[in-house]
Amino acid sequence: MSATSPTYDLLVIGDxxxxxxVGPLSGPFAYGQREQLVSNGVLTLGGSAAIMACGAARLGLKVAFAGRIGADDTGRWVRGALAARGVDVSALTVDPDLPSPLTAVLTRGADQGGDRAILTAPGTLATTGGDDVPPALLADCRHVHAASYFLMPKLAAALPDLFRTARGHGATTSLDTNDDPAGSWDPAGIAAVLPVTDFLLPNAQEARALYGTDSLEAAAAGLAARGPLVVVKDGADGALAHDGRTLLRTPAIPVAPLDTVGAGDSFDAGLVAGVLSGLSTADALALAAACGALSTRAHGGTGAQPTWDEALAAASGTTAPDPGHNHGENK
Incomplete structure (x- = not known):
């Protein structure tokens, strides 16, 4: 790392x-050109990486984003939405040929299990790759986070080298794979990236699938043995962290959720912000759980993301040093 301090606390790469x-849908989804009414609908910024970047900026970190959008109105809207939340978008590449991605999310109410269905048109995700990440940014940040590993195969293939380069400059790294639509979970690719990943951030279902076991604790321990600290989001059961030797748990923060879309990405933002501020693993885990829970207070992934002070207050009295920026005000 250079003698000067990095410009950015966090570089986020991905979708x-x-x-x-829209939702919640109380009954079964109907085809046959039937029109069904739901109580809420919102157009909001999505993509795991984008939601995480906004959450981190809200917590006070200086954040840059690298990825790819289309040369269309959708892409221009995405760029503006990220910038409005304090994220530097100067490295957001415009693809001249493919459209920007688009996701539709249909939610179900708590009486229906609180689940959701996600439909994504990939667009530029297919062409997002390592060349979209400027080397200068990898050398000028404290931490690099990547998300939606399985949606961007070109980026996934480049991720080990990108993480290795960032670590060579003194940065730490984290990965949230998210779900694999193909269901293959790319064992060879995951095996290549885990040794250069400092924090692996799956949810419970993803952790089990990545390791190939029904036991969550065995999955966390096994994945941690491959290199990273494994931090697992476990819904109403809170979250856990495993370093290959020790298992830590934190309870869920009680909230009455309106919408859980993006809660895991806000959790990721809290975990990274906590680590970069010097918190212990246990305290960073509690802060992350608070960020995930508080984000469910509004519809969409970014509308209720907490400030640093709000997250600390919700994390059961956790105290922490100043994260080095202006306590969650958007830049």
């Missing part, structure tokens, strides 16, 4: 797109 979130 950015609008989310059209």
């Amino acid at each position: 950015a797109n609008p989310d059209v979130v």
